[in-house]
Amino acid sequence: MFDHRTKGEGMDDGRGARLAEPDPTAPLAAVGQTSARVRLEPDVRRQQILRCALQIFGERPYAEVSTQDLASAAGVTRGLIHHYFGTKRGLYLEVVRAIALIPEDDVADAPSGPMRARVEAGVDWFLDIVARHPRTWVAATGAEGVAGDPEVERILAEADDRAARRVLQVLGRPADDPRERSLLRAYVQLGKGAAREWVRDGDLGRTQVRLLLVESLMAIVRDVLPVLDDAGPHRAAGEDEEKNP
Amino acid sequence: MFDHRTKGEGMDDGRGARLAEPDPTAPLAAVGQTSARVRLEPDVRRQQILRCALQIFGERPYAEVSTQDLASAAGVTRGLIHHYFGTKRGLYLEVVRAIALIPEDDVADAPSGPMRARVEAGVDWFLDIVARHPRTWVAATGAEGVAGDPEVERILAEADDRAARRVLQVLGRPADDPRERSLLRAYVQLGKGAAREWVRDGDLGRTQVRLLLVESLMAIVRDVLPVLDDAGPHRAAGEDEEKNP
DNA sequence: AGCCCTGTTGACACCCTGTCAATAGCACTT
DNA sequence: AAGTGCTATTGACAGGGTGTCAACAGGGCT
Numbered sequence: 001m002f003d004h005r006t007k008g009e010g011m012d013d014g015r016g017a018r019l020a021e022p023d024p025t026a027p028l029a030a031v032g033q034t035s036a037r038v039r040l041e042p043d044v045r046r047q048q049i050l051r052c053a054l055q056i057f058g059e060r061p062y063a064e065v066s067t068q069d070l071a072s073a074a075g076v077t078r079g080l081i082h083h084y085f086g087t088k089r090g091l092y093l094e095v096v097r098a099i100a101l102i103p104e105d106d107v108a109d110a111p112s113g114p115m116r117a118r119v120e121a122g123v124d125w126f127l128d129i130v131a132r133h134p135r136t137w138v139a140a141t142g143a144e145g146v147a148g149d150p151e152v153e154r155i156l157a158e159a160d161d162r163a164a165r166r167v168l169q170v171l172g173r174p175a176d177d178p179r180e181r182s183l184l185r186a187y188v189q190l191g192k193g194a195a196r197e198w199v200r201d202g203d204l205g206r207t208q209v210r211l212l213l214v215e216s217l218m219a220i221v222r223d224v225l226p227v228l229d230d231a232g233p234h235r236a237a238g239e240d241e242e243k244n245p
Numbered sequence: 246m247f248d249h250r251t252k253g254e255g256m257d258d259g260r261g262a263r264l265a266e267p268d269p270t271a272p273l274a275a276v277g278q279t280s281a282r283v284r285l286e287p288d289v290r291r292q293q294i295l296r297c298a299l300q301i302f303g304e305r306p307y308a309e310v311s312t313q314d315l316a317s318a319a320g321v322t323r324g325l326i327h328h329y330f331g332t333k334r335g336l337y338l339e340v341v342r343a344i345a346l347i348p349e350d351d352v353a354d355a356p357s358g359p360m361r362a363r364v365e366a367g368v369d370w371f372l373d374i375v376a377r378h379p380r381t382w383v384a385a386t387g388a389e390g391v392a393g394d395p396e397v398e399r400i401l402a403e404a405d406d407r408a409a410r411r412v413l414q415v416l417g418r419p420a421d422d423p424r425e426r427s428l429l430r431a432y433v434q435l436g437k438g439a440a441r442e443w444v445r446d447g448d449l450g451r452t453q454v455r456l457l458l459v460e461s462l463m464a465i466v467r468d469v470l471p472v473l474d475d476a477g478p479h480r481a482a483g484e485d486e487e488k489n490p
Numbered sequence: 491a492g493c494c495c496t497g498t499t500g501a502c503a504c505c506c507t508g509t510c511a512a513t514a515g516c517a518c519t520t
Numbered sequence: 521a522a523g524t525g526c527t528a529t530t531g532a533c534a535g536g537g538t539g540t541c542a543a544c545a546g547g548g549c550t
Contacts (some may be wrong), residue, residue: 039497039546043467061394063308064539077499082539147305182448183457189438190461203427212428212469216435219464224276284515284528311506322530327508 046084049074050094057095093151100159115171115221116214122170123213126163126191127206134199163188171221179228183220190216277429291329294319295339302340303380303418338396344378345404360416360466361459367415368458371408371436372451379444386437408433424473428465435461 040048056065067088068109071078101140112118130137145223165175173180194209204212285293297318299308312333316323330336357363375382385453386401410428418425439454449457 037498037546039542042497043398045497051333063394068537069537077538078538079499079501080351080497083498086539088538149308178448179453182442182446183453186435186439186449186454186457189441190431190435193434196434197427197431201427202422204431208424208473209431211432211472215464215468216461218468219460220457223460223463227456228453281514282513282529287528290528310506313506323507324509324530324532325528328529331508333507 042084045076045080049076049081049091050098051082053091053095054098057092062092076244089151093155096152096155100155100164117152117216118170118172119217119221120210120214122167123210123217125166125170127195127210128212130195130199134195138196138199157185160185160188161192167217173225180225183224183228187217187220287329290321290325294321294326294329294336295343298336298340299343302337303378307337334394338400341397341400344382345400346407361463363415363417364462365455365459366465367412368455368462370411370415371458372440372455375440375444376451379440383441383444405430407432408436412462418470425470428469428473432462432465 024199049070053070056070056073065088067078067081070088070091071081074081081088081091085094107123113121161181164181164187166179167184167187168175175181191213197204198206198209294315299317301318310333312323312326313334315333316326319326326333326336330339386404406426409426409432412429412432413420413425420426436458439449439457441458442449443451444453
């Protein structure tokens with residue numbers, strides 16, 4: 001998310017860029033005013049714009065970013081942004097996708113051993129992911145989406161669902177029961193919440209968070225999943241007729 | 246982009262506005278075209294606009310609601326919206342406050358009886374709140390805020406903290422230990438996640454959600470809180486050095 | 491060199507937000 | 521009842537941001 005392309009840092013003065021010879025693919029604000037119109041491969045240009053957008057959207061909220069800002073950062077004109085991404089929202093979606101969706105890569109862990117060991121393994125897997133890029137992770141998965149945009153929702157939901165399936169897999173359960181999936185998605189929220197408390201405010205450490213997540217998941221496995229089907233019908237909450245707050 | 250100002254969409258039909266005798270305080274779209282300029286007490290007008298905004302913002306995302314929509318729904322002009330709330334975001338903040346901030350009023354419930362009963366009472370209290378305005382509640386507390394708006398963040402965080410304190414109170418625990426508060430805030434995320442699954446997707450019903458929340462909270466009370474202090478230090482997650490997303 | 495494909499631009503039209511002086515309800519006085 | 525004053529409410533205006541499109545020009549090819 002953050003590109004950490006800390007400004008000073010050899011961007012303009014020292015090495016590179018001898019004189020008036022800007023790297024055409026220079027991503028960020030290398031755009032003194034100097035660089036004339038340079039023609040790039042569509043793929044390269046797309047990537048470059050996307051990288052800049054990644055940085056910008058990480059810095060301030062969606063509404064306070066204008067396509068002009070995006071364009072300037074990439075050293076192009078607004079028109080080009082729209083040419084490649086259709087709309088500002090389109091570009092934003094690409095950014096969210098890039099950040100939120102954890103690759104489904106390492107799926108091959110054999111779920112073996114007693115349940116408690118599996119649960120602990122699953123929790124540790126999750127905490128490791130968070131610990132790798134704590135702040136970025138929190139920013140990406142928190143309430144940072146654009147206001148209720150259905151597509152953003154969808155992406156974030158997909159991310160949660162992947163995590164939920166992963167946990168189910170670690171538990172050694174088939175991941176195709178929609179109710180169990182739903183249940184685990186809720187649990188993933190607990191994980192996200194706990195991680196937030198861990199990373200942002202410092203009152204809980206990894207130890208405490210781990211404890212919380214392990215015991216909760218154990219309770220779910222022990223006391224909830226087995227009786228899930230015995231419970232009542234699965235109606236959604238009634239349509240709301242608001243009265244007053 | 247999308248004009249979304251499509252279809253009349255239940256905006257104008259239903260209740261209210263029988264025939265040219267509009268209740269001055271009629272909340273929604275009682276605005277045939279009929280109602281002439283009516284003068285109301287500032288308080289009343291504010292309330293009325295707020296109620297309408299509550300509904301509208303619950304229906305579609307912030308960015309797709311225009312001040313014109315808000316004004317029309319309340320049967321006034323845009324200017325008045327700004328007169329009372331300054332800005333569209335200002336009105337939105339009031340809405341979020343109204344929905345998310347559970348009144349700290351009914352604090353007097355005696356936390357008595359066995360722990361399981363208390364836990365169930367607390368969970369039911371929470372579910373009742375959600376059930377009162379399900380969709381609006383989900384919209385307001387989910388990732389539906391204005392993208393990363395600090396003020397929205399603050400309100401939501403405050404709301405979570407209130408809920409956490411409330412739960413601690415129901416459990417019969419003092420609500421001043423920051424670590425327990427933090428723990429319970431994480432639990433509140435589970436509650437919100439579960440409520441989302443309940444309201445939005447229909448795979449889980451209130452029964453299942455209740456089960457999940459009760460058992461999880463029981464596990465927390467039984468297995469986590471007692472040993473919270475025995476666990477390691479409460480360092481925040483290490484500062485992150487991002488490599489790549 | 492000259493041509494052509496296409497990446498890139500600049501300007502245009504539209505919508506939306508926020509401001510402000512002007513208008514007109516409505517309660518109170520005479 | 522009519523008049524008067526306070527102020528709730530309006531309508532028009534300015535500024536800014538998004539998305540569209542025909543035209544321009546970079547650079548590889550003949």
